[in-house]
Amino acid sequence: MEPAKLKALLTALRPVAEEAGRATLAFYGAAEARTKADGSPVTQADEASEAVILPHLRTLTPDIPVISEEEASKGLSPTVAGSRFWLVDPLDGTKEFLSGNGEFTVNIALIDQGVPVLGIVVAPALGETYWGAADAAFYADKDGARPIHVRPVPPEGLVVVGSRSHGNAQAMEEFLGGRKVAEFRPAGSSLKLCLVARGVADLYPRFGPTMEWDIAAGHAILRAAGGTVRTLEGAELCYGKPECRNPHFIAAGQEAPVH
The missing domain is CATH 3.30.540.10 (Fructose-1,6-Bisphosphatase, subunit A, domain 1)
Incomplete structure (x- = not known):
């Protein structure tokens, strides 16, 4: 369009x-x-x-x-x-x-x-x-x-956002291992994606179930702000999947490492 x-x-x-x-x-x-x-x-x-x-x-x-x-x-x-x-x-x-x-x-x-x-x-x-x-x-x-707009990762490290109500602490810890993290910030709803888009956070790893309607609007805003949402395998997250279920994903801003 x-x-x-x-x-x-x-x-x-x-x-x-x-x-x-x-x-x-x-x-x-x-x-x-x-x-x-x-x-x-x-x-x-x-x-x-x-x-x-x-x-x-x-x-x-x-x-x-x-x-x-x-x-x-x-x-x-x-x-x-x-x-x-x-x-x-x-x-x-x-x-x-x-x-x-x-x-x-x-x-x-x-x-x-x-x-x-x-x-x-x-x-x-x-x-x-x-x-x-x-x-x-x-x-x-x-x-x-x-x-x-998304921001470059600050020298002091990543600000990581995660779910306030649906977190997976072990998966998050394993994913972030070796990365320089300045702050972990819990947040609810699609605001996590929006915080990355707004340049006040850098990374939102999601290791739990979500539906397409949960994240599509935030994904669109993050995409328009210069960020990405990818599967754990690195593919762009897409929509129109059977039953509207998402795989685990990583939402990232500018230069934020996702692998």
Whole structure:
């Protein structure tokens, strides 16, 4: 898809994602979780966010199918292999949402031939929005919007981000063995990818299960900011896989070692 079209989609969808974020806040601190068939939690906030996003996507791009986490959990996902499609996680980081630490996000991504070409991530409790496409990524908070880019690894060493709720300490320790690490920073949801894109972290190794909708928007933003997401074998992570399950992966910024 041409850059001008991607930019227009970002302009149209950023306020939609932020509206969905506000919808989640209506339940923040009072939501009750139910357990889905796969054992993961879901709340009224997930459903309220999805109810904002999906009608807008289907009106804006009626020819592009949508895979959204809560619809997928009900068996409603379209077949998208090899095509252009939307990936939506209406509330990523449900455990962070329920714990009240603010590190949950609303994620919207556009996939084109397996590649995440557009992403929007809203962290409503933190007042932050990330978005990116076509080699340009941005971050907005209470101080306004500005472009973001991955950074070279500082001389003092890597800042590594990892999951706050789903970590694998042994695999992480083995992977980082021999690398100069200045800090390990736990974080929730797709914010880990966004922190690398923003140039405040350098590496996000993931040695646990994720679904495509968990990371696609953050991957698109990181890609637009100059970073990469690769499998442990070094291949670019792609989308449209059977059952939307990801392998383990390494998200990296500029010059960050991944092997």
